Amino acid sequence: MGSMKRRFCTTESLEIDEPLAGTGNHPVRNLLISWPRSKWTRSARRASDMSDAVSGLLDRLAKQGLRVNLIDRREDREKSHRIFLMPENQSYRVLPEQLPAFLEQLLAGAQEPGEPLNHPLLLCCTHGQKDRCCAKFGFQAYKALAESAQQEALPFSVWESSHLGGCRLAASAVVMPSMRKYGRISPEHALPLLQSELKGRPYLPCLRGEAELSSLQQVARIAAMEALAATAPDAELEILSEETLAGERECATAWLVLRWRVGETEGFLRVKCREEELIRFDTCADVDAEEAKPARVWRAVDVADCEAPA
Known part of the structure; x- marks a missing residue:
């Protein structure tokens, strides 16, 4: 007897004609920390090799209203963590041993200014540990977005991201600082989406909404x-x-x-x-x-x- 065909929440959502519009809610305050995707756990802000001290500090920051996500891109893996704060639009490089102190400062509202970002961030959910749709559809979309930005020399910083919400709408992405959220992104959407955002326009075929x-x-x-x-x-x-x-x-x-x-x-x-x-x-x-x-x-x-x- 053959195995049963695996079903996906994304295709189930399409079959009932669930609208994308109206699903763009996302916290405006965000803390993004680079961490290899292979170490991500089911939680959007946990990694298997993360210390208890760092995990506890991230939990406290989340209680203060910060949305915490892990992000990754292979060409940017270094000894230091890349950290982004939104809507402050600030970027940091922090060594692993310095991360607890950095997070403590953030909790106290005493962090030093970072480097201002001069180009948008695009986060694409590839969090397969959370949902298989984000692995199946998310990684394809991420690769297409990253390759399009590189090949066309478009000023975007494209990252894989942990859970962004709405797994059934994969592939999902959010652009910062515009805080526009997208869903059902296929590889053929990648270049027109980037070109539209570059003009300051939302890309309507995949637009879920504006977070605020x-x-x-x-x-x-x-x-x-x-x-x-x-x-x-x-x-x-x-x-x-x-x-x-x-x-x-x-x-x-x-x-x-x-x-x-x-x-x-x-x-x-x-x-x-x-x-x-x-x-x-x-x-x-x-x-x-x-x-x-x-x-x-x-x-x-x-x-x-x-x-x-x-």
Whole structure:
């Protein structure tokens, strides 16, 4: 008898037409520490050869509100750790024996200024110890992103990253400091995504959302950007109003009005969004255990020009 075909939470998510838009939430405060991927454990901030002292300090920093991720790229493996702080946009090189003291200073808010970053960071989740989708889809995307940046001499620093959230949306990535989050990145998306980010534009085919916005606001902004893509791709967008009403079976409907502006030209869009319930697998572990769970998502159902609000 042949073996059963392995299922992946990413393909399960696609099969139920789960939207990418609205899943871009991510902490704005980030601490990134280079560590060989072979040493990562299931935790996003733990390595198998990490000392108890360092692990404890990272836990304390996480309790202060810092998102801690391990990152790696083979060409940058040195005796020292590369450390990045966001949104401070600071870079450090710290020897392993100096790492506990550095983290203590960080806890106390007394760390010295580092080197300012003059190019964006792109983190692509390859955390196979956490979820097999991040190994299968994430590493392919990482290689394509890193190779595209190198071959085209694009000013990006591309790193493998531990868990970024949303394993079912692999391959996942986040660009810093813009804090735009992406999902379902295939190798063919790599170059256009980098080129779009280089122009300061989000890459719409894979955009999950902007971290500082609510899920509903992310959905509305992405719908507005898609509506303007052909005529005003560089438009600045501002959410002016938001109204939400409960509906059948407690699924809500929302209307958001956004102003778009390009130079002296402006206009207004009204985006209608509807909440719906999906039964989904969040991770491959859920798929294996057949433990699908209900989840509420927003979906844009209409975008229309409108008058300026009173």
